[in-house]
Structure formats: structure tokens, C-alpha cells
Amino acid sequence: MTALLVAYIGVLGLAIGSFLNVVAYRVPAGETLLRESRCPACEARIRWWQNVPVLSWLGLRGRCASCGTGIPIRYPLIELATGVAFALVALWWLHEPDAAVTPVTARLAVLAAYLWFAASGVVLIVIDLAVRRLPHAITGTALAACGALLTLACALGADWQTLLRAGLGAAGLFAFYWMLRAIRPDGMGGGDVRLAAVCGLMLGWIGWMPLLVGAFAAFVFGGVFGVALMLRRRAGRRTAIAFGPWIVVGAWVGVVAGEALGTGYLTIAGVS
Numbered sequence: 001m002t003a004l005l006v007a008y009i010g011v012l013g014l015a016i017g018s019f020l021n022v023v024a025y026r027v028p029a030g031e032t033l034l035r036e037s038r039c040p041a042c043e044a045r046i047r048w049w050q051n052v053p054v055l056s057w058l059g060l061r062g063r064c065a066s067c068g069t070g071i072p073i074r075y076p077l078i079e080l081a082t083g084v085a086f087a088l089v090a091l092w093w094l095h096e097p098d099a100a101v102t103p104v105t106a107r108l109a110v111l112a113a114y115l116w117f118a119a120s121g122v123v124l125i126v127i128d129l130a131v132r133r134l135p136h137a138i139t140g141t142a143l144a145a146c147g148a149l150l151t152l153a154c155a156l157g158a159d160w161q162t163l164l165r166a167g168l169g170a171a172g173l174f175a176f177y178w179m180l181r182a183i184r185p186d187g188m189g190g191g192d193v194r195l196a197a198v199c200g201l202m203l204g205w206i207g208w209m210p211l212l213v214g215a216f217a218a219f220v221f222g223g224v225f226g227v228a229l230m231l232r233r234r235a236g237r238r239t240a241i242a243f244g245p246w247i248v249v250g251a252w253v254g255v256v257a258g259e260a261l262g263t264g265y266l267t268i269a270g271v272s
């Protein structure tokens with residue numbers, strides 16, 4: 001049963017990943033999502049059997065069926081990454097500590113919120129790395145959708161105090177990043193601030209410790225990566241490094257392992 005659910009949600013992730021490829025390509029360009037897919041080189045319509053996640057790319061050997069133009073490997077990779085991310089979210093969700101005391105309908109709303117969060121994270125990482133932007137259309141939608149789904153979960157029987165903590169997490173991380181941006185406007189973008197609010201919401205829902213660990217982890221990863229780049233002389237101290245990916249990765253470390261890491265740290269530090 002568990003394996004079946006994880007596999008099913010993983011396959012759903014592959015399909016969503018296929019959609020995220022379209023989002024990552026069209027949203028920064030300001031194009032509509034409601035248009036059939038065409039080959040960017042020869043304008044040939046992409047048929048459904050050419051649009052099966054990962055398999056079509058393998059079957060077509062990474063080339064357009066009409067004109068033979070290469071299809072970048074990032075397409076199947078993003079599909080695969082989303083599939084894996086969804087399967088991992090399902091696995092984490094099945095082992096949530098509150099599973100026993102919350103009605104299953106409420107838990108499904110929570111699952112939907114974290115899947116939305118995962119999909120948004122994947123597409124934001126891709127866009128930030130490609131064009132150094134975190135479009136408001138995606139961060140704002142994620143905040144609204146995840147907020148609505150978590151509120152729905154409470155209406156269906158989850159604890160309202162959890163939602164309050166999530167709201168405080170969102171406001172807290174928003175304020176923190178807003179302050180960083182006020183101090184160093186060239187270091188953070190407005191997109192980073194909005195993304196931090198989404199991460200604060202999802203981390204706060206899980207607990208205070210995951211919120212702290214998730215927020216801290218972003219700077220650990222971003223800092224280590226930045227120093228590594230400087231050592232390889234790829235980046236000067238003034239080169240802006242896309243920080244969005246680290247906010248997302250840090251948040252997921254907080255979601256999955258925040259409680260364990262935080263408690264472990266406190267034990268080592270001799271606080272508890």
C-alpha cells in the first residue's frame with residue numbers, strides 16, 4: 001500500500017515535471033500557458049506520444065521528430081527531478097508524526113500543499129539559475145495556494161495552532177529577508193523575499209525547530225557554495241549568486257530533518 005502510493009505520486013510528479021518545463025520556459029518570457037506545445041525550432045506540433053515524461057525524450061533520442069533539432073537534456077532531467085521530489089514528499093508525509101491524530105481528508109490537503117511547494121521549488125530553481133529571477137507569478141501563487149490548502153486542512157480537522165505557527169513562520173522569514181534586502185539591495189531580490197515567506201509558511205507548519213534549521217541551512221549552503229565559487233575564481237565577491245535555489249534546498253532540509261538536526265545540535269551544545 002505504502003509503495004503503491006509513493007509510486008503513484010512519483011508518476012504524478014513526472015507528469016507535473018513535464019508541465020513545469022513549459023512553465024519554466026514560458027513564464028519568464030511572459031507567454032501564456034494555455035497554448036499547445038510546438039517545437040521551438042520548426043514549429044511542429046508536439047503530439048501526446050511525443051510528450052510522455054522522460055520516455056519520449058529517450059524514444060526520440062533527444063531530437064525533434066520533425067526537424068531533428070536537439071531537445072536539451074534538462075527537459076527529461078526536470079521531469080525526473082520532479083518525480084523523485086514528489087515520491088520523497090509522499091514518503092515523508094506517510095511518516096508525519098501527526099498522522100494518527102488528524103483526519104485523513106485534512107492530511108490529504110497537507111499533502112497537496114507540500115506537493116505544490118515541491119513543484120514550485122523545482123521550477124523556481126530552474127528559472128533562477130537560468131535567468132536570475134523568481135517570478136512573482138510563481139512565488140505569489142505558491143503562497144496563496146499553500147496557504148489556502150493548509151487553511152482547508154484546519155477546516156477539515158487539523159490543529160488551528162499549527163496554522164498560526166505557519167503564519168508566524170511566513171511573516172518571520174519575510175521580515176528577515178526584507179531586512180537583508182534593505183541592508184544590501186544588490187544581495188537579495190524581491191523574489192527572494194517572497195520565496196522566503198513561502199518557505200517560512202511550510203516550515204512553520206511543521207515546527208519551530210524545522211523553521212530555524214531550514215532558514216539557517218539556506219545560508220550554510222549558499223555560503224559554502226559562494227566560497228567554493230570564489231576559490232575557483234568563477235565569481236568575484238561582488239558577483240551576485242542566485243540565492244533562490246539555496247532558500248529552497250535549505251527549506252527542504254528543514255522540512256525533512258529539521259527536528260532531528262535541531263535536537264541533535266542542542267544535545268551536542270549541552271542545552272538539553
Ligand SMILES: [Zn+2]
Nearest residue numbers: 039042064067
Ligand atoms: Zn522541430
